[in-house]
Amino acid sequence: MANSFNVEGVVIKGTDYGETDRIITLFTKENGKVHGLAKGVRKGKSRLRGAVQLFTHGRFSMVKGKSLDLLTQGEIIDPFLLLKEDLTKIAYASYFAELLRNSCEENKAQPQVFILTLAAFSFLEENMNPELVARFFELRLLHYLGYSPLLEQCSYCGRRIANSQFYMTPWRGGVTCASCMAKNNLSGQRLSAGSIMMMNKLMKTDLSKIGTLKPSAQSLNEMADALAAYWAYYLDGALQIRQMLMDLLGEHA
Numbered sequence: 001m002a003n004s005f006n007v008e009g010v011v012i013k014g015t016d017y018g019e020t021d022r023i024i025t026l027f028t029k030e031n032g033k034v035h036g037l038a039k040g041v042r043k044g045k046s047r048l049r050g051a052v053q054l055f056t057h058g059r060f061s062m063v064k065g066k067s068l069d070l071l072t073q074g075e076i077i078d079p080f081l082l083l084k085e086d087l088t089k090i091a092y093a094s095y096f097a098e099l100l101r102n103s104c105e106e107n108k109a110q111p112q113v114f115i116l117t118l119a120a121f122s123f124l125e126e127n128m129n130p131e132l133v134a135r136f137f138e139l140r141l142l143h144y145l146g147y148s149p150l151l152e153q154c155s156y157c158g159r160r161i162a163n164s165q166f167y168m169t170p171w172r173g174g175v176t177c178a179s180c181m182a183k184n185n186l187s188g189q190r191l192s193a194g195s196i197m198m199m200n201k202l203m204k205t206d207l208s209k210i211g212t213l214k215p216s217a218q219s220l221n222e223m224a225d226a227l228a229a230y231w232a233y234y235l236d237g238a239l240q241i242r243q244m245l246m247d248l249l250g251e252h253a
């Protein structure tokens with residue numbers, strides 16, 4: 001068919017539509033975020049059913065439609081079954097999927113974001129600390145979206161990151177040292193130099209070595225709060241998405 005095309009993608013959302021259909025949101029390697037109508041997929045015999053489950057990585061055939069493209073065929077590459085068997089992992093994967101859905105434009109190729117998503121899902125499956133995986137995913141997604149926080153020096157005086165206290169100041173695009181905070185009468189989320197260095201490592205370390213990073217519990221807490229504030233500044237709805245994660249973990253952790 002002239003209007004058909006194939007994509008490789010991950011299912012990041014499914015919304016029931018009509019009696020038996022579902023609108024599937026994919027994050028694809030070729031076209032970034034796309035939507036496709038999977039007709040009849042909620043009927044018992046649909047062959048598409050397995051391939052359009054949440055978080056499934058697969059190859060999909062689509063047909064261009066007037067308002068909505070049709071998702072006509074799906075072939076599973078990796079169902080991420082280990083991820084789907086654990087409620088904590090489901091909570092984090094849902095958090096990543098919602099961040100993608102809300103921050104990425106439709107039909108904009110961002111292959112690095114696609115690779116990042118597969119890596120984050122794999123890390124969850126491999127039992128990596130999910131809070132570490134979340135900070136890794138958030139930092140790199142911010143980078144690919146063009147909102148990377150500057151983590152090399154104070155955003156006011158240029159002081160290098162060394163043994164002193166810093167604070168996350170999203171409106172400055174990065175961190176600010178304690179004396180500049182006091183001088184300008186500012187408030188923000190505290191970040192030790194160690195936490196900032198860990199964030200730099202999460203940004204730059206090769207994917208195969210992310211699992212060797214071992215931040216302290218204090219560092220994980222500081223990074224979580226600082227990045228929540230940073231996301232809230234750059235993305236409408238970020239706080240609600242973080243709250244969704246907290247609610248899921250509160251119920252099931």
Ligand SMILES: [Zn+2]
Binds near residue numbers: 179
């Ligand atoms: Zn400073």
